[in-house]
Amino acid sequence: MHGSPMSFPGFFHRRSHRPARTHQAVTIGNFDGVHRGHQALLQSLQHEGLATAVLTFEPLPREFFQAGQAAPRLSSLHEKVHALRHYGVDQVYCLPFDQTLAQVSAEDFITQILMQQLQCRFLVVGHDFRFGAKRRGDLDMLLHYGRQYGFSVLEQPAFSLDGQRVSSTGIRAALQAGHLDQASQWLGRPYTLCGKIIHGDHLGRELGFPTANIPLNRRPVPVSGIFAGRLRSERGTWIAAISIGLRPTVGGKQMVLEAHCLDADNPDLYGQRVQVELLHQLRHEEKYPDLDTLKAAIARDILNTRHFFAEHPEDLHNPWTTSSH
Known part of the structure; x- marks a missing residue:
């Protein structure tokens, strides 16, 4: 294990509607809007009877780093949890994003959070997923630690509709332009x-x-x-x-x-x-x-x-x- 054991007091606030299990299939991200790209990722999270878990952040990392200049959210934490439950997620964990978390190394994020806290046995990440201090963590690091600690990793490709990559940024732009039909199509709901x-x-x-x-x-x-x-x-x-x-x-x-x-x-x-x-x-x-x-x-x-x-x-x-x- 990298470094000495770390403590994350007050970090985890589990919001669940089913009993927790010991081992979990986990995905990580902002999930702002829980759009159709996110939904495709959540479908891939189903794995050999494991409980499904989402780890998200409050505030969103961009809100922490941009200090009041970040673009508006598509969904509040409550709306996000509601949507994740609707799409079948067993457990939703909210990790407060602050200076302490921003300085956690990628290695410690894997060992202390994914392994110790979440008991991860199967991890699904987006195609551009980065994590840890200075965004040093990437897919290669996850695969390396997965072989070492016994969890498997799946990289989810980008989700596109009509040749356009679905993203929270694109949905936000459609809403701001009054194009609610496009936003609804990308969200999969109004x-x-x-x-x-x-x-x-x-x-x-x-x-x-x-x-x-x-x-x-x-x-x-x-x-x-x-x-x-x-x-x-x-x-x-x-x-x-x-x-x-x-x-x-x-x-x-x-x-x-x-x-x-x-x-x-x-x-x-x-x-x-x-x-x-x-x-x-x-x-x-x-x-x-x-x-x-x-x-x-x-x-x-x-x-x-x-x-x-x-x-x-x-x-x-x-x-x-x-x-x-």
Whole structure:
């Protein structure tokens, strides 16, 4: 074993929905968005009855190194865990990424984390996977240590659709450009934001359009504007006109997500965690001269949302896509 035994106090926070087993098939990465490339990797993780485990990081390494300048995430930690569970992962481990972890050598990452902490017997990594201080660890090192310590390694090739490599960066760019169809195709499901509904200022109700409000002040997101989509909760699913932005007409200072559920009998969702799926961008956010003009714009958004679902009835209750082929 390389070096002396190391301790990682407070590093591991297991989030699981099945009992842990001694030996595990493991993959490592940011898994931002859990897109179809990630899903293909997770399918390869199935191995001879081993429990499947994902090791991810919080914050993401790019957020640590770029200190506030990193691009917005596709998914929060909660959304990532939810998606990983949906795709059949047994155990999700979150390793806090800080200066201590950034200085862990590649050799110690293998022996102390993969072997001692995770009991890895089968490891799946992406084609460009690097790890350890100064990114010294690579596939050749993993294969060498695997032969020494008894775990096998599989390198997953890049996943492409229509000749384009699927990536979190590409999905983020598609979302920022309003190309939700491409983002959904690469994700294998609609782009979804999760959060807990809070009481807002009730402006929507005063205007005649009550909304479910989800604060985004602690999390930059790669989208803004007005969308047609769906709101899912434990109580049901509704089509919705969705606004994501600062609400400039009323002097808003923080990003907020507001969803007006169509044909809903005022469901009481306060305090509930919901999923908001974005299917089509209707327009960009605008600043209007007065509330009457804003009210008219919202009415048009609702009408356009109805038109979208009338033209795309398959989207009324379309479940998540799980295939990565």
